[in-house]
Amino acid sequence: MDVPSMSRPQWTDLVTGKKTYQLKFLAAKILLGRLVHSVKENPTPANIKSCIEQVYNVYAKNAGSPSVQEDLTTIFG
Amino acid sequence: MIQDIMTVAETAKLIEAGNVLLLAGDEAVLRQLPKGNWIGGTIPYFISHAEGGLATRDRIFVTDVTGVAQSVEIVERDANGLAKVYAEGPQEGFSVVIIPALSKAHLSFALNAPNYKDFGVRPLIGWISGVHLDDLGKVTPKVFNGVTGNALEEGAVVLQATLKPGKVAEVGIVNLFEQGGGDILTFPADGFSAKEVLVNGEKRNFAAYIVKNKLDTRLPLVADYYGALVNISFQGIDEVEGEVKFYAPVFTGIRYKHAKPVADYGEAFKACLENKCQLSEDRVVFSCNCILNYLYSGLEGKKTDPFVGPITFGEIAYQLLNQTLVYLEVHDV
Incomplete structure (x- = not known):
């Protein structure tokens, strides 16, 4: 699966903590541990956009990894 | 792929054959090795398949990644230069970093890595080098750049490996500790x-x-x-x-x-592998475990198959971790 566009609402749900997923990709989990907290502290559109860009970037640069593919299926179906 | 304890002579033979090696051993044995495609860090504690946990100053733990690496670059980075460690990792590969314990690079990486540019965009694994516990405060931990022969007590060595086509690297952890039910x-x-x-x-x-x-x-x-x-x-x-x-x-x-107490590390480890981790031994190309797990859980003489490797003063799976086993898997895709 290609990494879905940053405009997909699931990215916002992910970084705001609105939805919680059982993820596999370690780098994304560690990153999200910080980003979800960052958005809770500063829920501005600019910060949400920045956090989406960071997590999208981590998934996009590791798209060939089996755990990334599992996560994308978990998040986007 | 070799992940085993070897003598200096056996290790030197692999280096001279052009193999790409990740090495761990006492400073005195690492200093005897010829130049080549290797990085190393000081530590005399290991877990091996044959002997389980052991301490030895005479032998070297050898992880041979030649079978998966198409090409490698070995670089030295100071505390500031480590900020590029994710961004400059190979596009289709992985990086291994070794940092001496208590160095400026160690402290800086520990505090700042989560905020380095492009955190997590490339697989990063590694460890913090140490010393025999009898030598604490007397000898400084070091890292070695095998290409130049440099031994550093400040800074870090990074091996950037581009994988052979059709392979992808993943970093994982095995942490037997869970949050207890106490205070936040x-x-x-x-x-x-x-x-x-x-x-x-x-x-x-x-x-x-x-x-x-x-x-x-x-x-x-x-x-x-x-x-x-x-x-x-x-x-x-x-x-x-x-x-x-x-x-x-x-x-x-x-x-x-x-954390909740772990009654028996060895038993908990087996249970964890059976219940949680879906690992194939032939995909694990490197792993290391923490000196505190070795000490507190009495791992001397005990095995943690399929994981073997150095026992370290800190583990790196993207960022610095403690009391955790970290491993690198290479998948065929």
Whole structure:
């Protein structure tokens, strides 16, 4: 699966903590541990956009990894 | 792929054959090796398939990644230069970093890596080099650049490996510790030590809190990073100064809990592998485990198959971890 566009609402749900997923990709989990907290502290559109860009970037640069593919299926179906 | 304890002569033969090696051993044996495609760090504790946990100053733990690496580059980075460690990793590969314990690079990486540019965009694994516990305070931990023969007690060595086509690398962890059912602990500042802690939101002196609640400091603090459990190990408590020291930094905004006890590391390890980890031994190309697990769980003479490797003063799976086994898998895709 290609990494879905940053405009997909699931990215916002992910970084705001609105939805919680059982993820596999370690780098994304560690990153999200910080980003979800960052958005809770500063829920501005600019910060949400920045956090989406960071997590999208981590998934996009590791798209060939089996755990990334599992996560994308978990998040986007 | 070799992951085994070897003599200096056996290791030298592999180096001279042009193999790409990750090495761990006492400083005296690493200094005897010829130049070549290798990086190394000082430590005399290992887990091997044949002997389990052991301490030896005479032999070297050899991890041979020749079979998966199409090409490698070995670089040295100072504390500031480590900020590029994710961004400059090979596009289709992985990086292995070794940093000497208590160096500026160690402290800087521990505190700042989560905020380095492009955190997590390339697989990064590694470890913190150390010394025999009898040599603590007498000998400094070192890292070695095999290409130049340099031995560094400040800075880091990084092996950047581009994988052969059709392969992809993944970094994983095995952490037997889970958050206990106690208080939620948060800290007002990032750092390797803390005087103040917020216990369920109420400000307290952390040293006094630990003493009053009789917390077993062999068990780490555990943070839940979106399901990834990350430990912070206790180094010591100064009751006079009211200060608690850690082997990795605590971070503001992260909620920590004291870990549940693990009755038998070996049994828990087996159960974890059977229940949680879906690993194929032939995919694991490198792993290392923590000196505190080795000591507190009595791993001398015990095996943690399929994982073997150096016993370290800190583990790196993207960022610095404590009391955790980290491993690198290479998949065929």
